[in-house]
Amino acid sequence: MYRYDEVDARLVRERVEQFRDQTRRFLAGELTEDEFRPLRLMNGLYVQRHAPMLRIAIPYGLLSSAQLRTLADVARRYDRGYGHFTTRQNMQLNWPELAQVPEILAELAEVEMHAIQTSGNCIRNTTTDPYAGVAADEILDPRPWCELIRQWSTFHPEFTFLPRKFKIAVSGSVADRAATQVHDVGLWARRNDEGEIGFTVLVGGGLGRTPMIGEVVRDFLPARHLLTYLDAILRVYNRYGRRDNKYKARIKILVKALTVPGFAAKVEEEWSHLKDGPATLEAGDAERFAGYFSAPAYAKPDASAQEELERTLGAERAFARWFERNVHAQRQAGYYTVTLSLKKTGTPPGDITSEQMEAAADWADRFAHGQLRVSHEQNLLLADIGAGDLFAVWQLAREQGFATPNIGLVTDVICCPGGDFCSLANAKSIPVAEAIQRRLDDLDYLHDLGEISLNMSGCMNACGHHHIGNIGILGVDKNGEEWYQVTLGGSQGNHAALGRVIGPSVARERVPEVVASVLATYVELRHADEAFIDVVRRVGIDPFKEKIYAPHH
Amino acid sequence: MPRIIKDGQLVDDRWIVLRRGELGELPPCADDDDVIVPLDAWLADPAFWSDRPGRCGVWLAPDADLGPAGALVAGLPLLAVDFPVFTDGRGYSIGRLLRERYNFDGELRAIGDVGRDQLQLLWQVGFNAFVIKAGQDVAQSLAGLDCFSEHYQGNYRDPQPLFKRSRPAT
Ligand code: SF4
Numbered sequence: 001m002y003r004y005d006e007v008d009a010r011l012v013r014e015r016v017e018q019f020r021d022q023t024r025r026f027l028a029g030e031l032t033e034d035e036f037r038p039l040r041l042m043n044g045l046y047v048q049r050h051a052p053m054l055r056i057a058i059p060y061g062l063l064s065s066a067q068l069r070t071l072a073d074v075a076r077r078y079d080r081g082y083g084h085f086t087t088r089q090n091m092q093l094n095w096p097e098l099a100q101v102p103e104i105l106a107e108l109a110e111v112e113m114h115a116i117q118t119s120g121n122c123i124r125n126t127t128t129d130p131y132a133g134v135a136a137d138e139i140l141d142p143r144p145w146c147e148l149i150r151q152w153s154t155f156h157p158e159f160t161f162l163p164r165k166f167k168i169a170v171s172g173s174v175a176d177r178a179a180t181q182v183h184d185v186g187l188w189a190r191r192n193d194e195g196e197i198g199f200t201v202l203v204g205g206g207l208g209r210t211p212m213i214g215e216v217v218r219d220f221l222p223a224r225h226l227l228t229y230l231d232a233i234l235r236v237y238n239r240y241g242r243r244d245n246k247y248k249a250r251i252k253i254l255v256k257a258l259t260v261p262g263f264a265a266k267v268e269e270e271w272s273h274l275k276d277g278p279a280t281l282e283a284g285d286a287e288r289f290a291g292y293f294s295a296p297a298y299a300k301p302d303a304s305a306q307e308e309l310e311r312t313l314g315a316e317r318a319f320a321r322w323f324e325r326n327v328h329a330q331r332q333a334g335y336y337t338v339t340l341s342l343k344k345t346g347t348p349p350g351d352i353t354s355e356q357m358e359a360a361a362d363w364a365d366r367f368a369h370g371q372l373r374v375s376h377e378q379n380l381l382l383a384d385i386g387a388g389d390l391f392a393v394w395q396l397a398r399e400q401g402f403a404t405p406n407i408g409l410v411t412d413v414i415c416c417p418g419g420d421f422c423s424l425a426n427a428k429s430i431p432v433a434e435a436i437q438r439r440l441d442d443l444d445y446l447h448d449l450g451e452i453s454l455n456m457s458g459c460m461n462a463c464g465h466h467h468i469g470n471i472g473i474l475g476v477d478k479n480g481e482e483w484y485q486v487t488l489g490g491s492q493g494n495h496a497a498l499g500r501v502i503g504p505s506v507a508r509e510r511v512p513e514v515v516a517s518v519l520a521t522y523v524e525l526r527h528a529d530e531a532f533i534d535v536v537r538r539v540g541i542d543p544f545k546e547k548i549y550a551p552h553h
Numbered sequence: 554m555p556r557i558i559k560d561g562q563l564v565d566d567r568w569i570v571l572r573r574g575e576l577g578e579l580p581p582c583a584d585d586d587d588v589i590v591p592l593d594a595w596l597a598d599p600a601f602w603s604d605r606p607g608r609c610g611v612w613l614a615p616d617a618d619l620g621p622a623g624a625l626v627a628g629l630p631l632l633a634v635d636f637p638v639f640t641d642g643r644g645y646s647i648g649r650l651l652r653e654r655y656n657f658d659g660e661l662r663a664i665g666d667v668g669r670d671q672l673q674l675l676w677q678v679g680f681n682a683f684v685i686k687a688g689q690d691v692a693q694s695l696a697g698l699d700c701f702s703e704h705y706q707g708n709y710r711d712p713q714p715l716f717k718r719s720r721p722a723t
Contacts, residue, residue, distance in 0.1 A: 161642025
């Protein structure tokens with residue numbers, strides 16, 4: 001992975017000092033709350049329901065074991081011994097003290113970590129596919145490009161005070177596993193007919209109050225022009241995006257107002273001045289960045305280890321089930337990526353304890369070249385596990401409560417912190433996720449249901465990406481009570497779609513029953529092994545609606 | 554005399570910013586005052602302003618259309634960009650455009666809600682003079698100019714991004 005050089009490290013230290021001084025001036029009354037707020041947000045610090053919340057950047061979801069150990073240590077000493085992975089591959093601490101935050105940031109800086117631009121109206125952490133570098137369908141390793149974007153976007157002097165937050169996601173493979181269509185800018189790697197590498201550029205996706213799927217503004221951008229083209233997009237947005245109403249300030253609203261061709265034309269005009277400027281990549285630049293992510297030395301596939309694995313899979317049913325759901329074969333024969341599930345019933349989705357972090361860091365050192373990945377689905381991944389190590393990893397994962405065999409299943413809930421922590425929430429999300437998981441505790445049934453995504457947000461801000469869950473659940477406020485609106489048919493991936501609301505919202509107690517009814521209806525309607533999303537696409541939402549809102553007998 | 558930050562120094566300042574009143578009128582000024590006038594006032598009668606004994610600069614609002622105006626004002630000794638609130642980042646793009654597209658090489662001044670925590674970014678996009686807002690100490694604000702010793706992306710002061718400058722360790 002990318003290792004900081006002296007300059008990266010110095011910049012992070014300077015940022016810590018800058019923020020330390022800003023915090024001091026705020027506490028001394030030299031900065032007003034209004035002056036301090038944007039500054040603290042740009043350092044990932046929110047004021048939440050109980051305490052400040054600190055969001056720590058995990059650039060494109062890549063972590064070293066040393067970094068994870070530091071997170072464990074920081075969570076233990078400054079917080080309550082756990083952290084929360086977000087849908088944007090970052091980590092949130094829910095209970096730090098404001099006055100201690102500069103100290104936390106200083107400790108994080110020791111392991112090349114920070115909270116730079118994890119909030120605020122600036123360019124946020126760039127996200128990507130957790131299978132980068134190991135996916136069979138990869139066109140281009142997205143990580144070097146993410147690192148280029150990280151450097152370009154960090155402290156960008158022109159784009160630090162945008163109309164609203166700005167999120168970029170990069171997909172390097174055929175299947176989009178980075179939810180690029182619901183980002184302000186989505187980049188899809190592709191090759192043109194001449195074999196040249198480039199990106200299809202999508203703009204204007206996003207969830208929140210006005211969910212929209214991003215649209216293509218440039219079909220093929222040669223990769224060497226990536227940064228100047230991004231400069232052009234951001235400049236158009238910075239100058240013309242709305243600033244009078246925060247709900248209309250995302251780039252999607254500007255794209256809509258100008259129309260896609262109108263917006264694209266403005267970007268092209270701006271780009272005509274910036275194209276071929278100093279940020280254009282020259283021969284060797286892309287290769288140098290690729291070199292930071294060079295593959296480990298893979299051993300030749302070990303036939304006996306593979307046979308042994310097959311035998312164990314045949315003999316151990318629980319292991320086989322875990323292998324089926326939580327293990328992905330890599331393009332490197334004989335190697336696998338293991339997902340440590342953070343979706344165990346009874347634990348808030350995406351939460352991880354300090355002890356679990358330390359254990360995972362140890363396994364990363366032992367089995368996975370000291371690296372880990374965080375997924376958009378809020379799980380933790382270990383890549384490059386040899387066939388012969390899988391059984392050992394499974395046993396260790398079980399001891400730490402990481403081996404719930406539910407990756408991609410309906411209990412692999414994507415969920416925001418909701419009303420338990422977030423001051424913007426209309427409703428709680430964590431207890432609802434748990435109630436759903438409890439209701440669906442029959443593993444055979446779950447596996448029979450197959451791949452279904454269930455996403456939940458505690459309010460319209462949609463941090464839990466409910467619009468793009470096959471089943472989406474949104475907390476709403478009904479006369480001061482917590483109610484939930486259910487959508488069906490949303491999806492991420494190459495053909496991202498927004499779910500449709502099935503009817504009036506339901507009370508908290510009814511949510512598990514509604515989900516169960518949706519699933520039962522699916523089982524009735526499916527042909528052979530037709531997936532849930534395909535059934536919803538085929539029959540629409542009406543059959544589901546009828547079941548749920550039918551008068552009870 | 555008010556003090557501002559210019560080219561990294563504290564200096565006395567005699568420029569007066571003319572902002573329109575509620576009825577759209579400009580406040581009175583003496584003939585030999587150095588004034589910074591709104592863009593539309595200047596565009597309406599450039600000769601009037603250049604014939605006065607005092608010097609004249611122009612200030613731009615964040616939504617200023619640089620279209621033809623950019624080239625016209627680029628010959629003035631001073632341009633200012635107004636920041637109604639410091640979180641309104643449009644002025645950063647305007648600064649860069651004035652410098653890089655219209656080749657403005659006079660004094661580029663940030664006015665309005667300008668404080669110490671924005672100075673280095675403003676400097677990087679081309680501003681060289683800063684009128685620090687009321688309530689913040691001008692002399693202490695100087696420290697805001699060099700919080701960071703490096704920058705990743707190219708900017709007006711140094712167009713080369715870091716990845717072009719740093720060479721891989723052998
Ligand atoms: S979706 Fe709403 S409740 Fe959930 S974390 Fe985001 S802002 Fe908070």
